[in-house]
Amino acid sequence: MGKEHLQASLRYRPQFFRDVLGQPAVVRVLQNSIKFGKVSSSYLFAGQRGTGKTSVARVFAKVLNCDDRKEHEPCGVCDSCLNITSSCDPNVIELDAASHGLKEDIAELQKMAVQVPYPGKKKVVILDEVHMVTPQGQNAFLKLLEEPPKEVIFILVTTEPTKLLNTILSRCFRLDFRAISVPEVEKSLRRIFADAQVQVEDSVIRMLLNNSEGSLRDMQQVADQLILMADGRLTEQLVSDLLGYMSVDQYKELAFLLCCKDFGQWVDGIAEMFESGADLSYVLTKCLPNLIRDFRCSTCVDDDWDYLSGIAHSSFKKNVALTLEEMDLLQQAMEDVWEMNRMGSPPRLCMEVFYAKFLDEARYQAKCGS
Ligand SMILES: [Zn+2]
Numbered sequence: 001m002g003k004e005h006l007q008a009s010l011r012y013r014p015q016f017f018r019d020v021l022g023q024p025a026v027v028r029v030l031q032n033s034i035k036f037g038k039v040s041s042s043y044l045f046a047g048q049r050g051t052g053k054t055s056v057a058r059v060f061a062k063v064l065n066c067d068d069r070k071e072h073e074p075c076g077v078c079d080s081c082l083n084i085t086s087s088c089d090p091n092v093i094e095l096d097a098a099s100h101g102l103k104e105d106i107a108e109l110q111k112m113a114v115q116v117p118y119p120g121k122k123k124v125v126i127l128d129e130v131h132m133v134t135p136q137g138q139n140a141f142l143k144l145l146e147e148p149p150k151e152v153i154f155i156l157v158t159t160e161p162t163k164l165l166n167t168i169l170s171r172c173f174r175l176d177f178r179a180i181s182v183p184e185v186e187k188s189l190r191r192i193f194a195d196a197q198v199q200v201e202d203s204v205i206r207m208l209l210n211n212s213e214g215s216l217r218d219m220q221q222v223a224d225q226l227i228l229m230a231d232g233r234l235t236e237q238l239v240s241d242l243l244g245y246m247s248v249d250q251y252k253e254l255a256f257l258l259c260c261k262d263f264g265q266w267v268d269g270i271a272e273m274f275e276s277g278a279d280l281s282y283v284l285t286k287c288l289p290n291l292i293r294d295f296r297c298s299t300c301v302d303d304d305w306d307y308l309s310g311i312a313h314s315s316f317k318k319n320v321a322l323t324l325e326e327m328d329l330l331q332q333a334m335e336d337v338w339e340m341n342r343m344g345s346p347p348r349l350c351m352e353v354f355y356a357k358f359l360d361e362a363r364y365q366a367k368c369g370s
Pocket of ligand 1: 065066067068069074075076077078079080082
């Protein structure tokens with residue numbers, strides 16, 4: 001497959017420890033375990049999605065089996081490294097527990113794991129989404145961990161370590177992967193756009209980062225979509241049209257509507273958003289909470305702040321006319337209509353009910369208070 005056809009998340013998948021983004025502590029621990037000959041027989045890689053857990057597991061497997069290891073990095077060119085890169089190395093077994101949750105499959109795994117690897121090699125079993133394994137499966141698996149077959153290393157990968165049995169947790173050397181920081185995601189995004197020779201406005205990068213939530217993989221996938229549509233230049237308008245992300249100006253408009261306390265104006269504003277093709281479900285579940293969070297921050301910080309909406313601090317100070325009590329009511333009304341939305345009410349209706357609830361409650365409280 002040509003390099004240009006690979007998705008960004010695969011194209012930029014780290015092949016060496018030095019390429020792993022945002023996990024210096026994890027990388028140091030793994031490299032040191034090799035350096036000092038203290039490789040454990042089972043690891044738990046825990047952390048939110050898109051933070052590089054399986055990629056790191058593969059790099060680790062590569063270093064362990066590389067024929068020409070250099071400074072605790074794989075060489076990248078020996079047969080073993082090449083086979084692992086293309087997922088066809090018999091010593092590295094990768095299983096997705098989401099589809100292997102049953103006890104019988106663990107028995108299968110047991111059989112596979114006891115097959116001895118080639119001399120001088122380690123067998124590395126990467127069990128992805130391991131929290132999906134049933135409790136019976138986990139118990140069966142525990143036996144493997146208690147008496148690990150020789151030369152076998154288990155790497156359990158999970159986004160939800162709390163769903164694992166304590167007996168499993170206590171058998172594993174646990175490494176926590178942290179969310180990828182904003183500057184790291186930014187660096188990666190800029191590199192992807194530069195490699196694809198797409199010009200990007202800074203405000204676009206800002207918009208994407210505000211939606212990144214620490215998952216590098218998600219952002220790389222978004223970048224891929226955008227590159228296909230960009231035609232060499234990526235504008236705020238295009239991102240807003242393609243992904244439904246809100247631009248700073250749209251956030252300002254929403255902030256203005258929230259503060260106006262006029263139901264007619266709110267409904268008209270929502271109608272306008274709807275007609276311009278905005279994804280109101282996204283506005284309801286993502287933009288509203290972002291903005292309410294920003295309102296709150298603006299009351300307790302004095303200077304520039306990393307606002308999720310991208311609105312400038314001075315603009316918040318000048319234009320936001322909400323009391324702390326009103327912010328509480330907005331939050332409450334929003335959470336109430338989320339429930340409606342979950343039960344299937346259309347987002348446009350939810351947006352309207354949200355504001356009606358807020359105004360009603362604000363008026364009621366004003367009456368009680370006076
Ligand atoms: Zn190698």
